[in-house]
Amino acid sequence: MNTRILNIMDPAGSAGGTSPRRVIVCAGTGCVANGAYKVLAAFEEQIKAAGISVTTEFKPEGTAQDLRLNKSGCQGFCQMGPLVTILPEEILYNKVKVDDVAEIVSQTLVGGKVVERLLYVDPASKKRCQGIRDIPFYQRQQRFVLKECGTIDPECIREYLHHGGYAAARKAILQMTPEQVVQEITKSGLRGRGGGGFPTGRKWEAARTQKNAKKYVICNADEGDPGAFMNRSVMEGNPHSVLEGLMIAAWAIGADETLVYVRAEYPLAVARMRRAVEDARQMGFLGGNVFGSGRALECEVMEGAGAFVCGEETAMIASIEGQRGMPRPKPPFPAQSGLWGKPTIINNVETLAHVVRIINQGADTFRQLGSAASPGTKTFALTGHVANTGLVEVPFGTTLRDVVLNIGGGITDRRGKVKPNGFKAVQIGGPSGGCLTQEHLDLPLDYDSLRSVGAMVGSGGLVAMNEKTCMVGIARFFMDFTQRESCGKCVLCREGTRQLLSMLDDIIEGRATGETLVLMEKLALAVQKGSLCGLGKTAPNPVLSTLRYFRAEYDAHVFHKHCPTGQCKALAKPGIDPARCKGCMACAKKCPVGAITGERKQAHVIDPAKCIVCGACADTCKFDAVVGV
Amino acid sequence: MRAQLKPDCNGRKFVKVFTILEKHGRKPSRLVPILQAVQEEYRYLPEEVLTYVATALDISPARVFGVATFYSHFAIKPKGKHLVRLCDGTACHVKDSVPILEAIRKRLKLEGKKNTTDDMLFTVETVACLGACGLAPVMVVDDQVHGEMTPASGVKLVEEIIAQEQS
Numbered sequence: 001m002n003t004r005i006l007n008i009m010d011p012a013g014s015a016g017g018t019s020p021r022r023v024i025v026c027a028g029t030g031c032v033a034n035g036a037y038k039v040l041a042a043f044e045e046q047i048k049a050a051g052i053s054v055t056t057e058f059k060p061e062g063t064a065q066d067l068r069l070n071k072s073g074c075q076g077f078c079q080m081g082p083l084v085t086i087l088p089e090e091i092l093y094n095k096v097k098v099d100d101v102a103e104i105v106s107q108t109l110v111g112g113k114v115v116e117r118l119l120y121v122d123p124a125s126k127k128r129c130q131g132i133r134d135i136p137f138y139q140r141q142q143r144f145v146l147k148e149c150g151t152i153d154p155e156c157i158r159e160y161l162h163h164g165g166y167a168a169a170r171k172a173i174l175q176m177t178p179e180q181v182v183q184e185i186t187k188s189g190l191r192g193r194g195g196g197g198f199p200t201g202r203k204w205e206a207a208r209t210q211k212n213a214k215k216y217v218i219c220n221a222d223e224g225d226p227g228a229f230m231n232r233s234v235m236e237g238n239p240h241s242v243l244e245g246l247m248i249a250a251w252a253i254g255a256d257e258t259l260v261y262v263r264a265e266y267p268l269a270v271a272r273m274r275r276a277v278e279d280a281r282q283m284g285f286l287g288g289n290v291f292g293s294g295r296a297l298e299c300e301v302m303e304g305a306g307a308f309v310c311g312e313e314t315a316m317i318a319s320i321e322g323q324r325g326m327p328r329p330k331p332p333f334p335a336q337s338g339l340w341g342k343p344t345i346i347n348n349v350e351t352l353a354h355v356v357r358i359i360n361q362g363a364d365t366f367r368q369l370g371s372a373a374s375p376g377t378k379t380f381a382l383t384g385h386v387a388n389t390g391l392v393e394v395p396f397g398t399t400l401r402d403v404v405l406n407i408g409g410g411i412t413d414r415r416g417k418v419k420p421n422g423f424k425a426v427q428i429g430g431p432s433g434g435c436l437t438q439e440h441l442d443l444p445l446d447y448d449s450l451r452s453v454g455a456m457v458g459s460g461g462l463v464a465m466n467e468k469t470c471m472v473g474i475a476r477f478f479m480d481f482t483q484r485e486s487c488g489k490c491v492l493c494r495e496g497t498r499q500l501l502s503m504l505d506d507i508i509e510g511r512a513t514g515e516t517l518v519l520m521e522k523l524a525l526a527v528q529k530g531s532l533c534g535l536g537k538t539a540p541n542p543v544l545s546t547l548r549y550f551r552a553e554y555d556a557h558v559f560h561k562h563c564p565t566g567q568c569k570a571l572a573k574p575g576i577d578p579a580r581c582k583g584c585m586a587c588a589k590k591c592p593v594g595a596i597t598g599e600r601k602q603a604h605v606i607d608p609a610k611c612i613v614c615g616a617c618a619d620t621c622k623f624d625a626v627v628g629v
Numbered sequence: 630m631r632a633q634l635k636p637d638c639n640g641r642k643f644v645k646v647f648t649i650l651e652k653h654g655r656k657p658s659r660l661v662p663i664l665q666a667v668q669e670e671y672r673y674l675p676e677e678v679l680t681y682v683a684t685a686l687d688i689s690p691a692r693v694f695g696v697a698t699f700y701s702h703f704a705i706k707p708k709g710k711h712l713v714r715l716c717d718g719t720a721c722h723v724k725d726s727v728p729i730l731e732a733i734r735k736r737l738k739l740e741g742k743k744n745t746t747d748d749m750l751f752t753v754e755t756v757a758c759l760g761a762c763g764l765a766p767v768m769v770v771d772d773q774v775h776g777e778m779t780p781a782s783g784v785k786l787v788e789e790i791i792a793q794e795q796s
Contacts, residue, residue, distance in 0.1 A: 029760060029761045030761050030763045030764050032774065033761060033773075033774035034764070034776060077763075078761065078762075079763045081763075081764075223760065224758070226717075226718030226722075227720045229761070229762055229763075263760075265756060265758070265760065266760055267772070302661075303662070305661050305700035305702040306703075320658075321658055322658040322661055322696070323660075324695055325699065381762060384720050384723050461719065465723055477722050485757075
């Protein structure tokens with residue numbers, strides 16, 4: 001390694017040389033969809049036009065006058081994108097369009113003033129927030145894995161090095177024995193962030209003690225849970241941290257080959273991981289002589305081909321070997337016999353990112369946050385009917401209320417307005433998880449307490465739902481998903497999920513009887529017992545948890561042939577609440593079939609014989625007088 | 630057997646497959662990336678190409694076909710010129726992605742299980758999750774991500790493409 005690289009690796013030695021003035025444009029998938037690259041190009045043009053010297057490259061030895069313009073990974077506040085951060089003032093502009101760039105350049109960069117209209121307005125307090133320090137969404141978070149996402153340029157290894165990157169891998173490989181590394185990870189109590197929560201140290205120890213010249217480490221980046229995008233954001237925002245964790249894991253178990261298995265739905269994450277691997281190889285961190293230690297280490301980035309079941313360890317191994325991605329019974333565990341029959345460990349993206357911090361700062365520092373059995377922080381993807389959707393990192397043990405209502409900024413109605421008391425449920429853990437209700441709002445989020453109420457952390461997807469969401473419909477949605485994704489190996493999973501789906505269809509379309517519910521519960525338990533892998537074992541969870549907490553809604557569908565939210569079209573019974581109806585006639589004008597009648601300033605009525613349950617009236621009514629649709 | 634497989638022996642149309650196979654060292658373990666590259670080239674996996682791949686890798690056509698039909702990304706039927714993928718992940722679903730799909734399918738006159746238009750201009754699919762949940766509901770048209778969609782804006786995007794194609 002030459003001295004120039006070492007200079008970059010020492011933040012203290014070069015921090016004074018960095019340019020104090022920076023413009024950072026978020027370039028995660030969300031912001032790119034909203035035109036972030038165009039905004040970035042406009043900035044470069046406008047800044048140059050204003051006569052300011054600008055650089056897009058990271059130069060620790062660069063002149064202090066240069067303004068640095070760079071893109072970053074996902075900053076997690078996707079709904080508000082494209083996001084533009086101005087340093088050192090830490091101003092965060094949101095929803096920046098190309099047309100706004102000239103104003104930002106002239107007002108803020110030249111004039112030193114804040115463009116008020118582009119600031120975030122907190123929907124609760126109506127206050128304009130200047131930057132991440134006073135936006136409630138960020139204030140309540142404690143970001144470690146996501147810390148550098150959103151500031152550093154993800155495609156610049158030199159900047160990662162400048163922030164202390166690869167110090168942990170160097171330390172592990174040059175100064176620690178594999179035993180010491182595994183001990184430190186075990187001591188930290190780190191548990192797998194991919195869903196199951198298995199202790200990472202134990203997994204590593206099992207592979208380390210295997211006597212085999214060939215071992216593998218696989219990074220599981222096949223984030224298949226619908227409604228979850230934590231791993232995507234980390235790979236897009238800080239790909240080197242994942243690679244560094246992978247290098248430490250390889251050293252700890254004695255592997256010389258590593259692999260990152262990324263979902264093909266994440267093209268940007270694939271590209272940035274590949275770039276990271278390439279840059280690390282050029283720096284000599286990968287290849288035949290890692291950090292000059294004489295040891296070899298290789299890394300390959302592989303794209304999945306769209307099968308949810310490949311998130312399961314043994315199915316992923318089959319997929320890498322060029323087979324259909326079907327799981328096999330355990331034991332033998334992959335740590336004993338995995339890829340090509342060799343000892344293999346598979347760790348989630350987020351787990352590996354945590355490893356870096358544990359080696360850098362020690363297990364004790366890591367344990368300071370979170371609970372005793374679930375130490376550290378966890379990222380959650382908060383989506384659905386909340387005011388602030390995005391990526392959230394909080395210590396384990398934070399309550400659901402804090403995440404959904406405080407960080408999320410409250411539940412929104414179908415027009416996107418915050419509605420007090422609009423909370424109905426939160427779905428956690430994707431298709432393997434469950435739905436939780438109002439009574440669980442004060443439950444601490446950690447592996448064990450969630451399992452005790454029939455849900456799971458899963459990969460960390462949190463989907464909030466308002467009172468207009470039909471829980472039977474949600475159970476059907478997940479069952480439809482698992483039924484399609486079942487690989488077909490186990491009969492109970494393949495046929496059972498299919499039957500469960502058709503029973504849910506019976507309920508939704510009004511054909512079900514009391515017996516359907518009994519049979520459904522019985523079959524759900526049978527599928528749990530009779531399936532080999534995590535997919536089948538957890539597939540009935542959404543059904544069982546909604547049956548447990550929303551029984552009344554099922555009963556209404558089955559016994560009264562009525563969907564209380566009106567989401568199930570066959571069982572919707574739209575009506576107009578005479579107490580709320582002002583007789584404005586807006587709904588009557590909107591109705592495509594003329595089913596609504598009524599005099600001006602008098603309560604209107606819907607004729608059920610004519611009504612096609614399209615919901616146009618409910619969307620039009622300003623007084624929420626239309627019910628049941 | 631492998632030595633006989635020169636690009637010219639099966640006609641010019643397999644030249645590209647030959648290059649892909651060579652790039653992956655003709656290893657059966659590379660079957661998934663090989664099929665991905667083939668699909669990139671042809672936009673779907675033609676049956677004769679699958680057979681060719683099987684012979685070249687010295688594995689049974691049944692195994693290649695088994696892998697090709699297992700993964701949802703592989704298509705064994707030709708796809709339309711423009712690929713419209715509507716996200717139906719949880720976040721998009723609760724924010725009403727289904728009416729968008731219905732509106733687009735209706736506009737393109739797609740009924741039942743049909744998802745490619747007769748003129749081969751469009752294929753409309755749903756995907757489980759694109760990981761852009763913050764912008765739900767999300768639609769991807771030819772790799773371009775569009776967020777916060779409505780049935781009207783979805784149909785408008787499709788109509789813009791139709792207009793472009795006609796001009």
